[in-house]
Amino acid sequence: MxxxxxxxxxxxxxxxxxxxxxxxxxxxxxxxxxxxxxxxxxxxxxxxxxxxxxxxxxxxxxxxxxxxxxxxxxxxxxxxxRLPVPKVALIGLPLLALLMLYGAGDLPVFNDPRSPASTHLSPLYLENSVEQTRTPNVVTAILMDYRALDTLVETLVIFTAGIACALLLRNGAR
Amino acid sequence: MNTFLFFVLVALTTVMLVYLYRVVRGPTAFDRVLGLNGISTKAIILIVLLGTIFGRVDMFVDISTGYAILNLVGALAITKFLEERGERE
CATH class of the missing domain: 1.20.58 (Methane Monooxygenase Hydroxylase; Chain G, domain 1)
Structure with a gap:
């Protein structure tokens, strides 16, 4: 669009x-x-x-x-x-950007139905998630069932960050 | 109808540019706050319009409501901060 x-x-x-x-x-x-x-x-x-x-x-x-x-x-x-920009960065960063653009050229097109992700993994989840996990929402099934361990550790990280923020932002802490 | 909605989208995006000028150049902090508020209201309307075009208004209305609430929280935080620090260039 x-x-x-x-x-x-x-x-x-x-x-x-x-x-x-x-x-x-x-x-x-x-x-x-x-x-x-x-x-x-x-x-x-x-x-x-x-x-x-x-x-x-x-x-x-x-x-x-x-x-x-x-x-x-x-x-x-x-x-x-503001420090003056070093010459290495001026030359090196555009080269790095070119390298990344070159690498991105091999990626499948957005919405491509024949890309590897939508030929192997997505149909598997879409067809089996209701029988295997009894969850009507596919995204929830993937997050909470197929990748439950991943989500658990993520929650741990966020919890730790929350505790750290609460400790830092206590009243009077400076 | 879809063409009309599309032109509304483009017009709103252009209006966002005008607000953005005020946010980036604005001489005082209050100009920036007002510009930010304008941008966020345009963003809320844009999301509902996108939902209308995609035919899934129910889902997009949720996001725009969340946007609106958070916009209020953000504006309150900004004004509180400015009150504590005092007006500064």
Whole structure:
């Protein structure tokens, strides 16, 4: 669809703006709008749940956490110091980007029904998940049954991060 | 009907660009907050429109409701932060 192009342009513009802006508070605001645009892109390509997570975590929680951090720090701590870009990075990073683009050329086209993922794995899940797991939603069946161990450890990581945040953000901690 | 909706989508995306200019250039923090609010309202409408075009409004309305609630939380956090720190360039 042709709408993807202006949205991707918006995405690049917000990302560049968040880096180039003068103070950190404005950078946080622009990062919030970047998350909004990114969630729109996800919704456009059909990944609705990813769009929801991006909206909740990227635009909502991350903005709040960044602002909390900024309000707990002194102004001299968050002063921006821009170092001159070294020559190695100027030459090396575009080469790396070219290499990655070259590698991405071999990937299957988006929505391709004959790509390996949609010929082997997806039909297996779609055909067998109801009998094997008794769960009507396929995404839930994959997350909670086929990849239960993965999800368990993920929850552990998120729980640890939550405890760490709560400890850091206690009243009076500085 | 679909063509009409598509042109509405393109127009709203263009309007988002105008708001983005205010967010990036805005001289004071309040300009940026207002621009961010404008962008998020446009994003909410865009998501419902996308749902209408895809024919799955029920699913997309959930996201846009979540967006709207989180937008409120974010705006509250930002205003609280600005209140504590005081207005600054």
């Amino acid at each position: 042709i709408l993807e192009l202006p949205l991707l342009v918006l995405l690049v513009m917000t990302a560049a703006g968040a880096i180039l802006v003068k103070d950190l508070v404005s950078g946080v605001f622009i990062l919030g709008s970047y998350s909004f645009v990114l969630a729109l892109v996800w919704a456009l390509v059909g990944a609705v749940d990813v769009a929801f997570v991006e909206a909740v975590v990227g635009a909502g929680l991350a903005t709040v956490f960044f602002l909390l951090t900024l309000s707990r720090t002194e102004e001299k701590d968050t002063e921006l110091r």
